[in-house]
Amino acid sequence: MKALVLNQVTIMLRASHQALIHDLSLSVAPGEVTTIMGASGSGKSTLLNFIGGHLDPAFVAQGQVSIGDRVLNALPAEARQIGFLFQDDMLFPHLSVGSNLAFGLAASVRGRRLRRERVEAALSIAGLSGFYDRDPATLSGGQRARAALMRTLLAEPKALLLDEPFSKLDQEMRDDMRRFVFEHAREQDLPVLLVTHDEADARAASGPIVRLQG
Amino acid sequence: MLTALVAVIVGGGLVLPIFVGLAQTFLPAFGILDAVGGERFSLEPWRKLFALPGFGTSLRLSITSGLVATFLSLALAACFFAVFGGRARQGLLRKFMTPLLASPHAAVAIAMAFLIAPSGWIFRLLSPWATGQTYPPNIIIVHDPLGLSLILGLVVKETPFLLFMMAAALKQVRVADHLKMGRSLGYGRASTWFRIIFPQVYPQIRLAVYAVLAFSLSVIDAALILGPNNPPPLAVQTLRWFSDPNSAMILPAAASAVLQLLVILGAIALWWVAERLIVLVGRLRIDGGVRSAWLEPTARLIGRFTVILVGLGIAGLVGLVIWSLTWRWRFPDALPEAWSLKIWGAVAGEWLPALTTTALIGAVSTLLSLCLAIAWLEAEDRANRPRRGLAAFVIYWPLILPQTAFLFSLHIAFLRTGFGGGLVSVIWVHMFFVFPYVMLALADPWRALDRRYARAAASLGHSKGDILLRIKLPLLLGPLMAAAAVGFAVSVAQYLATLTIGEGRIVTLTTEAVARSSGADRRIIAVFASLQALLPMLVYVLALLLPAILYARRRGLLGDQA
Numbered sequence: 001m002k003a004l005v006l007n008q009v010t011i012m013l014r015a016s017h018q019a020l021i022h023d024l025s026l027s028v029a030p031g032e033v034t035t036i037m038g039a040s041g042s043g044k045s046t047l048l049n050f051i052g053g054h055l056d057p058a059f060v061a062q063g064q065v066s067i068g069d070r071v072l073n074a075l076p077a078e079a080r081q082i083g084f085l086f087q088d089d090m091l092f093p094h095l096s097v098g099s100n101l102a103f104g105l106a107a108s109v110r111g112r113r114l115r116r117e118r119v120e121a122a123l124s125i126a127g128l129s130g131f132y133d134r135d136p137a138t139l140s141g142g143q144r145a146r147a148a149l150m151r152t153l154l155a156e157p158k159a160l161l162l163d164e165p166f167s168k169l170d171q172e173m174r175d176d177m178r179r180f181v182f183e184h185a186r187e188q189d190l191p192v193l194l195v196t197h198d199e200a201d202a203r204a205a206s207g208p209i210v211r212l213q214g
Numbered sequence: 215m216l217t218a219l220v221a222v223i224v225g226g227g228l229v230l231p232i233f234v235g236l237a238q239t240f241l242p243a244f245g246i247l248d249a250v251g252g253e254r255f256s257l258e259p260w261r262k263l264f265a266l267p268g269f270g271t272s273l274r275l276s277i278t279s280g281l282v283a284t285f286l287s288l289a290l291a292a293c294f295f296a297v298f299g300g301r302a303r304q305g306l307l308r309k310f311m312t313p314l315l316a317s318p319h320a321a322v323a324i325a326m327a328f329l330i331a332p333s334g335w336i337f338r339l340l341s342p343w344a345t346g347q348t349y350p351p352n353i354i355i356v357h358d359p360l361g362l363s364l365i366l367g368l369v370v371k372e373t374p375f376l377l378f379m380m381a382a383a384l385k386q387v388r389v390a391d392h393l394k395m396g397r398s399l400g401y402g403r404a405s406t407w408f409r410i411i412f413p414q415v416y417p418q419i420r421l422a423v424y425a426v427l428a429f430s431l432s433v434i435d436a437a438l439i440l441g442p443n444n445p446p447p448l449a450v451q452t453l454r455w456f457s458d459p460n461s462a463m464i465l466p467a468a469a470s471a472v473l474q475l476l477v478i479l480g481a482i483a484l485w486w487v488a489e490r491l492i493v494l495v496g497r498l499r500i501d502g503g504v505r506s507a508w509l510e511p512t513a514r515l516i517g518r519f520t521v522i523l524v525g526l527g528i529a530g531l532v533g534l535v536i537w538s539l540t541w542r543w544r545f546p547d548a549l550p551e552a553w554s555l556k557i558w559g560a561v562a563g564e565w566l567p568a569l570t571t572t573a574l575i576g577a578v579s580t581l582l583s584l585c586l587a588i589a590w591l592e593a594e595d596r597a598n599r600p601r602r603g604l605a606a607f608v609i610y611w612p613l614i615l616p617q618t619a620f621l622f623s624l625h626i627a628f629l630r631t632g633f634g635g636g637l638v639s640v641i642w643v644h645m646f647f648v649f650p651y652v653m654l655a656l657a658d659p660w661r662a663l664d665r666r667y668a669r670a671a672a673s674l675g676h677s678k679g680d681i682l683l684r685i686k687l688p689l690l691l692g693p694l695m696a697a698a699a700v701g702f703a704v705s706v707a708q709y710l711a712t713l714t715i716g717e718g719r720i721v722t723l724t725t726e727a728v729a730r731s732s733g734a735d736r737r738i739i740a741v742f743a744s745l746q747a748l749l750p751m752l753v754y755v756l757a758l759l760l761p762a763i764l765y766a767r768r769r770g771l772l773g774d775q776a
Contacts, residue, residue: 054669057598077672084673090666093770094688103684104674137770155674
């Protein structure tokens with residue numbers, strides 16, 4: 001795996017040219033979690049949207065995003081290979097838990113049996129064995145969060161963006177989930193960028209911390 | 215790419231023909247028409263129009279019935295939510311009004327005519343014990359010279375429509391919280407509703423209100439069935455002038471069609487000014503902290519009227535079915551003496567083909583409109599910007615235009631290009647009206663879909679087409695089906711478009727029901743009118759059932775089906 005690199009990134013409101021993110025450069029090494037902290041409205045989520053290729057047209061951005069020496073700026077979101085976890089799990093409500101994961105699983109994995117096996121394996125890692133046909137709405141918050149992470153990892157991303165993914169979980173669930181996410185990211189040697197305003201998230205990430213002025 | 219394609223289809227297929235039709239109406243309205251030797255600009259058609267017998271009365275009838283029906287429908291819908299909003303009974307009533315929502319204006323008008331006529335159900339139920347009559351009283355109720363029954367028919371049909379649009383808009387307002395807040399500050403339920411919630415809802419339904427206003431000012435089918443006959447409202451009169459054997463009548467007829475457009479624009483302007491005045495007065499009263507205790511009983515009274523009205527509408531539709539199954543029904547019996555399917559059998563040779571044609575035109579125009587709407591909204595998503603003023607205008611302007619102002623001329627233009635009279639051109643013209651209603655039903659849910667679903671799918675490596683087919687469309691299945699049901703109902707209801715563009719050779723349930731509505735045998739009229747109501751209702755039911763069945767095991771989706 002290669003590092004996720006931001007080079008002199010500036011994000012402005014299109015209308016007023018007021019800068020939310022000013023000249024930000026950073027490099028996230030593989031297997032490392034860099035935490036970006038800042039009050040709400042400081043542009044943390046906007047930064048992640050920019051990196052992932054989802055920038056809202058209300059903003060304009062300059063600067064370069066790359067993974068290793070592959071520059072991502074010109075690529076559409078679906079070609080960037082950047083996994084994204086949101087505050088909500090965003091499991092597709094019309095698909096079963098298993099189909100949600102299969103939707104993430106890279107198309108290069110061919111054959112019904114093989115794909116099913118890969119999904120079942122991911123489910124069992126998430127402690128969700130036997131949940132393939134379940135309706136996502138019947139899962140607990142923690143189960144849904146784990147399923148969402150598995151869906152993201154099955155797409156074989158080259159980097160992971162986390163947009164306050166723990167903030168809606170119960171206190172005790174939060175520690176488990178943090179450990180679960182960080183362990184898997186490290187295991188796969190992914191560069192991870194975490195956005196949060198919870199100091200405990202930053203401590204658990206035990207990586208560099210960038211503070212944005214709000 | 216997609217944006218350009220959508221722009222070309224909508225521009226060339228929907229906007230241009232209407233524009234051509236309008237232009238071809240304006241020219242003869244100012245004296246320019248080769249066919250009758252008119253070459254120069256002149257105001258003669260207008261002089262002729264103003265001098266035609268009954269013109270003034272027709273104009274007055276149109277304006278009063280349109281304004282009064284729209285105002286009453288809005289007041290009834292608003293008071294209903296002010297009284298019942300946020301309560302359990304609200305959901306029940308919304309289920310009950312679905313048949314009225316689905317039924318074409320003509321069917322509702324016939325249903326009301328059968329209900330309120332001297333020999334109608336209401337008099338049968340009241341006779342002889344309350345009226346003392348054993349024969350139908352000899353009074354004029356339907357076709358009354360003041361247009362009161364026409365207003366009733368319009369209100370019965372438009373109130374459910376506004377209720378439906380308001381219910382959709384209310385989803386975006388925190389009604390319960392605001393009600394609680396208002397009441398804790400000493401305002402009654404209705405006072406809070408009209409001061410706090412209605413102002414948030416109204417901007418979202420303004421377009422629907424203008425559409426109701428424009429429709430009521432230019433309605434033809436319901437006016438033929440319930441309205442005054444001699445002289446009739448201006449729209450009906452315009453239709454008569456256009457079909458006058460004397461082709462010189464086309465000139466004043468065109469002037470009349472242009473006048474109708476002006477009347478609609480004037481009425482909308484007037485309405486807009488009234489909105490501003492109400493806002494102004496409302497501000498003063500809000501700043502003054504007036505609690506308006508009188509509003510509570512008034513709103514409760516009107517809200518109950520809404521319920522009664524919806525009940526009347528439903529009773530009317532049930533009455534249609536009963537009439538169609540009647541063999542003998544003596545006055546003043548409450549129910550038929552002898553029931554039979556004989557009438558259905560006797561006119562099967564006529565209703566079966568009409569039913570097939572109606573279903574075919576409805577299905578094709580709805581499907582095409584739905585595809586176009588999906589393409590439009592997806593193009594918006596891809597261009598990453600919502601509609602702008604002009605685009606919205608392009609979609610919705612057919613809802614504001616009087617049909618007489620462009621349909622006759624469009625038909626002539628079709629004839630010149632060798633395109634008249636066929637099924638294809640009727641389907642095409644139906645789309646002028648189906649597409650805007652499909653957009654009206656689909657655009658808000660589409661735009662409200664959490665964008666993060668598409669983002670999550672894109673970050674998993676899926677292309678835009680894949681996301682559309684596998685994520686967005688399945689997630690929006692409920693709204694898509696609802697939009698299809700609305701579109702189909704709009705197509706079934708088209709009267710003038712089918713009649714003029716189809717040259718009377720394309721026979722649908724609606725053209726047939728309206729044509730027969732002046733006939734003597736109520737049972738035959740009832741066959742066509744009840745079919746006309748039942749067909750779109752069936753589609754509504756299917757549209758509700760399909761997502762519920764497909765997603766029976768997906769709790770996360772069932773919440774927003776209603």
